[in-house]
Amino acid sequence: MKVEKVGNEHIVYPEGRIDIASATEFQDTIISLIDEGAMRIVLDFSKVTGLDSSGLGKLLLLQKRVKEKGGKIVIKNVASDFVKKMFTLVHLDRVIEIKES
Numbered sequence: 366m367k368v369e370k371v372g373n374e375h376i377v378y379p380e381g382r383i384d385i386a387s388a389t390e391f392q393d394t395i396i397s398l399i400d401e402g403a404m405r406i407v408l409d410f411s412k413v414t415g416l417d418s419s420g421l422g423k424l425l426l427l428q429k430r431v432k433e434k435g436g437k438i439v440i441k442n443v444a445s446d447f448v449k450k451m452f453t454l455v456h457l458d459r460v461i462e463i464k465e466s
């Protein structure tokens with residue numbers, strides 16, 4: 366999973382599905398950024414093709430953790446219609462900022 370620092374943002378580029386098989390690696394990557402002091406983490410979902418309940422759970426857990434430290438997670442470039450529908454169904458936009466492409 367590619368991670369780059371641009372200004373005060375850390376941009377993470379997950380790919381494929383964020384599901385029970387990959388959610389732990391995804392979580393570990395974000396937690397290490399938080400532990401290193403990242404205050405603004407941008408998740409570029411342009412190459413994410415799917416998301417299951419464990420992936421959604423990790424997103425909520427990570428948002429809570431970064432918020433406790435005064436930071437923020439933003440999701441952008443959601444390309445998958447399925448993922449967009451998942452976010453809408455669970456009202457994720459009420460918890461995490463989701464920017465349109």
